[in-house]
Amino acid sequence: MTKTQVYMKNKSKIVATWEHNGVQYVTTATVINQKESEPVDEFVSVYEYLGNRFAEPGINQKIYKVATRLNVDVDSKEVDTPNYKGRVLLYRRSFLDYFFKNKDSFVDNEPIISSANIDDDLPF
Numbered sequence: 001m002t003k004t005q006v007y008m009k010n011k012s013k014i015v016a017t018w019e020h021n022g023v024q025y026v027t028t029a030t031v032i033n034q035k036e037s038e039p040v041d042e043f044v045s046v047y048e049y050l051g052n053r054f055a056e057p058g059i060n061q062k063i064y065k066v067a068t069r070l071n072v073d074v075d076s077k078e079v080d081t082p083n084y085k086g087r088v089l090l091y092r093r094s095f096l097d098y099f100f101k102n103k104d105s106f107v108d109n110e111p112i113i114s115s116a117n118i119d120d121d122l123p124f
Contacts, residue, residue, distance in 0.1 A: 013041070013094050017070050043090035045076045049100075060089070063099055066106060067091060 016027045045061060046055050055063075067074050075090040091099075 014070070014072075015098070020042055041092045041094050043073075044093055044096065045077075046096065047088070047090045049091075049093065049096045060101075062103075062106065063091065063096070064089060066099060067095060070095075 013029050014026060015029045016025075018025050039123045046060055047053070064074070066072075073092060076087050077090060079085065079088055
């Protein structure tokens with residue numbers, strides 16, 4: 001079971017992850033008062049996420065590289081439509097929310113980490 005699956009099982013979501021001085025940090029958020037009938041976090045294609053529109057050129061490759069760098073679960077499915085026949089990649093909706101909110105913050109497909117975001121007064 002991957003880290004992401006463990007967090008999702010506990011109804012937590014990965015908010016950010018980064019490495020600093022050989023240590024990997026993972027920040028999670030836990031949903032409060034989630035109704036049991038709500039879907040945990042469905043897998044969708046980028047096309048579906050964008051409201052059945054195609055993404056700008058190159059964005060799908062960037063999403064995949066960021067997802068693999070952050071160890072995010074990636075699934076796939078076969079589709080057969082008038083416009084496309086083949087395999088499409090699926091990502092958790094929460095990851096795509098994170099990616100599109102921060103897509104300008106990625107350089108070479110890695111998150112930019114500001115030194116202002118790192119607390120150097122940690123006890124370890």
